[in-house]
Amino acid sequence: MSIAHTQGGGRWLGLYVIAYLVFLYLPVLLIPLFSFNNSIQAAFPLQGFTLQWYATLYGNTVLSGALVNSLVIATIAATGATLCGITVSYMDLYGRSPLAATISAVARLPILIPGVIVGISLLILINLIGLGPSRIAIVLGHILVALPTTVVIMRSRFAAIPKTIREAALDLGASDWTTFRRVMLPLSLPAIVSAFMLAFLISFDEFIVVFFLAGTEPTLPLYIWSQLRFPKSLPTVMALGTSILAASFVIAAIAEILRHRGLSATAPRPTDQSQAKQTKRGELQWHST
Amino acid sequence: MSTIVAAHAPGARSSSGFRVAMLLPGALVTFLLILFALGLVLFLAFRNNDGSLLGTGFSLANFATVLSDPLYWTVTLRSLIIAALVTLATVVTAYPVAYYLAFHAGRRRGLLLFLVTLPFWTSYLLRVFAWKIVLAYNGVLNSALIESGIWSEPTLAFLNTPAAVVVTLAHAYAPFAILPIYVALDTIPKSLIEAASDLGARPFTSFRRVVLPNSMPGVLAAALVVFVPTVGDYVTPALVGGPASTMIGTLIQAEFGKANDWPFGAALAVAVMLVILAVVLVARFTDRRFGSRT
Numbered sequence: 001m002s003i004a005h006t007q008g009g010g011r012w013l014g015l016y017v018i019a020y021l022v023f024l025y026l027p028v029l030l031i032p033l034f035s036f037n038n039s040i041q042a043a044f045p046l047q048g049f050t051l052q053w054y055a056t057l058y059g060n061t062v063l064s065g066a067l068v069n070s071l072v073i074a075t076i077a078a079t080g081a082t083l084c085g086i087t088v089s090y091m092d093l094y095g096r097s098p099l100a101a102t103i104s105a106v107a108r109l110p111i112l113i114p115g116v117i118v119g120i121s122l123l124i125l126i127n128l129i130g131l132g133p134s135r136i137a138i139v140l141g142h143i144l145v146a147l148p149t150t151v152v153i154m155r156s157r158f159a160a161i162p163k164t165i166r167e168a169a170l171d172l173g174a175s176d177w178t179t180f181r182r183v184m185l186p187l188s189l190p191a192i193v194s195a196f197m198l199a200f201l202i203s204f205d206e207f208i209v210v211f212f213l214a215g216t217e218p219t220l221p222l223y224i225w226s227q228l229r230f231p232k233s234l235p236t237v238m239a240l241g242t243s244i245l246a247a248s249f250v251i252a253a254i255a256e257i258l259r260h261r262g263l264s265a266t267a268p269r270p271t272d273q274s275q276a277k278q279t280k281r282g283e284l285q286w287h288s289t
Numbered sequence: 290m291s292t293i294v295a296a297h298a299p300g301a302r303s304s305s306g307f308r309v310a311m312l313l314p315g316a317l318v319t320f321l322l323i324l325f326a327l328g329l330v331l332f333l334a335f336r337n338n339d340g341s342l343l344g345t346g347f348s349l350a351n352f353a354t355v356l357s358d359p360l361y362w363t364v365t366l367r368s369l370i371i372a373a374l375v376t377l378a379t380v381v382t383a384y385p386v387a388y389y390l391a392f393h394a395g396r397r398r399g400l401l402l403f404l405v406t407l408p409f410w411t412s413y414l415l416r417v418f419a420w421k422i423v424l425a426y427n428g429v430l431n432s433a434l435i436e437s438g439i440w441s442e443p444t445l446a447f448l449n450t451p452a453a454v455v456v457t458l459a460h461a462y463a464p465f466a467i468l469p470i471y472v473a474l475d476t477i478p479k480s481l482i483e484a485a486s487d488l489g490a491r492p493f494t495s496f497r498r499v500v501l502p503n504s505m506p507g508v509l510a511a512a513l514v515v516f517v518p519t520v521g522d523y524v525t526p527a528l529v530g531g532p533a534s535t536m537i538g539t540l541i542q543a544e545f546g547k548a549n550d551w552p553f554g555a556a557l558a559v560a561v562m563l564v565i566l567a568v569v570l571v572a573r574f575t576d577r578r579f580g581s582r583t
Contacts, residue, residue: 010393017389017401020382024408024463027419030429034422042422043432080314088315091308100312106319111514112569113327114521116538117558120545121326124333124555127342144322176307198410205412208524212545221414228418228528238422241415252410256403 031245035238042234053239063240066223070204073135073219077142078199084143085150085195086188090180093158094166104155108148115208118144123212133215141209146199153198153259157191158184190258197255201248220244333555344552351556361540361557365564368537371454372520378459379515380508383466387507388500390467391474402471409464417528420457424448424529449531457529458519466511473507474500509572516568521561537561 034042038050057063084107091097092104110118122144126137161184169179185192207221214222224240227233334351336344355361386405394401408416423429424447431443447453477500485495523538530536537557544554 010389013385013389013393016385020386021404023460024405027423027460028408028411028416030422031415031419034429041427042425042429043427044429044436045432084314084318087311087313088319091311091315095308095311097308099316103312103315103319106323107315109319109323112517112565114518114538114561114565116521116523116541117327117330117562120541120551120554120558121330122322123545124329124342124551125322125326128329140322143318147318176304180307180311201410205410205414207412207414208522211542221412224414224418228421234422237418241412241418245411245415248411249407252407253403255410256406260399 028245031238032242035235035242037235040232040235042238053235054243056236057239057243062218063223066218066220069135069217070220073138073142074200074203077139077146077203078196080139080143081146081150081199081203082154082192082196084147085154085199086185086192088147089151089155089158090184092155104151107151110144111148115145119209119212122209126213133213135215135217137213137215138210138219141213142203142206145206145209146202149202150195150199153191153195154188157188161187190261194255194259197251197258201251201255205244205248330555330558333552334559335556336552338550338552340549342551351553352560354553355556355560361537361560364535364540365537365560367451367534368520369564371451371458371534371536372516374455375458375462375519376512376516378455379462379466380470380511382459383463383511384470384508387467387470387474390471402468405464405467407464413461414524416461417457417525420453420460421448421528424453448529449533451530451534454525454530454534454536457525458522461525462515462519465514469510469514470504470507473504473510477503506576509576513569513572517565520565 030042033046035053036049036051037046038052039047088100088104088107091100119141122137122141123133126132126134126140131137165187166179166184169183170176174182205221206219207225210219210222211225218226220240224237227237333344335347335349337346337348337350339345390398390401390405421428425431426443426445426448428448430447431440434440435443481499481503482495485499486492490498520536521538521541522536523542526534526536526539538561541554541557541561544550544557548554
């Protein structure tokens with residue numbers, strides 16, 4: 001009776017989850033839908049299929065400049081954020097110093113600061129040190145914005161590697177540096193790739209902070225923002241948005257798969273339960289900080 | 290034996306070069322880019338604007354203006370109400386999804402978690418833009434309602450309203466809320482729930498008295514990660530909110546842009562951080578009352 005009851009409840013909940021996912025995805029999927037629509041307005045009824053809005057993306061030098069800018073900035077910022085995420089979380093777990101723990105806590109602080117305040121604080125800083133709004137300023141800003149993500153991913157990854165492996169390496173005479181480079185880094189490679197890809201996406205899509213830090217060369221989100229004022233360029237923005245969404249989905253999907261595969265591949269598994277606990281601990285830190 | 294143990298004591302063999310190299314990148318970023326930069330905002334908030342980068346003199350004039358001008362009270366209150374509504378809507382709609390993931394999803398759990406987190410990694414600007422085309426006067430919703438014969442005239446009532454801001458933000462931050470709640474639900478020992486039903490609790494009673502209180506740390510964490518970015522948001526009000534839904538983030542952005550009064554903008558930012566700090570402290574206090582397991 002009780003089991004039947006919960007199963008019935010589960011079915012209703014299942015329907016709710018489907019409705020929720022529809023709500024989650026439907027507005028975003030309208031962008032690709034109308035990007036193929038032969039009309040300057042995003043409205044029903046659909047006017048027929050066209051690729052002309054995608055054609056307008058070609059030969060647009062401002063757009064391609066912004067794209068290159070975004071790709072370069074995202075690559076450098078993701079490299080920086082991943083490097084910081086690796087070192088900060090490694091020292092937090094194994095450095096055993098209050099300084100390392102403080103750095104790790106502060107690195108996750110940007111989650112509790114609205115983007116607009118991160119933006120203005122960096123704007124003041126880069127003007128003070130004489131850099132001014134520039135691509136380097138954007139890179140610094142994006143390292144900061146992506147840092148909580150890379151720290152949380154790397155920290156849960158390092159925590160999931162059995163302590164005995166690192167201890168064995170040290171026992172066998174490997175130096176700290178060798179242990180880190182030859183043992184711990186290879187074991188966490190999937191997480192490193194995942195952290196890099198997600199940091200890349202964060203930087204590539206970031207708007208709130210970059211708004212304050214960009215000089216004369218816009219990034220792709222800033223280009224989109226500048227086009228939103230013109231009703232005429234709406235279809236072009238939708239075509240561009242569709243391309244960005246498609247790329248984001250693919251990169252994020254690979255990153256998520258790598259992150260979970262990495263977590264389950266080397267987690268200790270005397271029983272299924274302890275393996276689940278490792279995963280949970282990682283996810284817990286991700287959201288409670 | 291004892292020498293071996295000593296040699297293995299953590300830190301005993303740590304070369305200082307390794308430690309410095311490993312601590313340096315994080316120390317630079319956290320102390321310079323986060324703490325020093327935030328310190329600059331605090332410093333600037335007490336300065337007078339003279340057009341120079343760091344202002345001049347020391348005074349409380351900026352804070353006096355923030356506190357005395359009703360405009361800032363109105364806008365701050367509006368930001369708080371909008372952020373509170375968004376947080377409430379996000380958490381309440383996310384809870385059943387998290388509950389399903391934790392207790393009913395079975396083999397579909399991995400796939401569903403994946404589907405729920407995926408939008409998190411797509412462009413925030415594009416997600417807001419999607420709502421702009423949905424709510425516009427000649428947009429998706431109006432045209433769909435007319436096509437289906439429900440309405441005969443398009444309405445201006447959707448776009449440029451505070452309600453549009455709430456819906457858009459609730460949608461944009463939806464993925465943030467599910468995972469913390471899911472983790473909290475998933476870590477409740479199953480024996481607790483079994484004990485409740487063994488002792489005669491009906492399913493709803495055991496949910497209300499056992500599951501819900503035990504999941505509160507996750508609910509609070511979810512509320513926090515939604516509340517903080519929404520209270521300072523300026524993109525959504527600008528795109529779908531119209532003049533009636535100016536938020537505090539909009540004002541800060543304007544002071545560092547068109548209005549060009551950085552010290553005053555910094556004072557507004559400090560005020561927002563104090564409000565967020567108060568909210569975080571209340572959440573921490575509530576968390577402890579529920580007996581945090583996080």
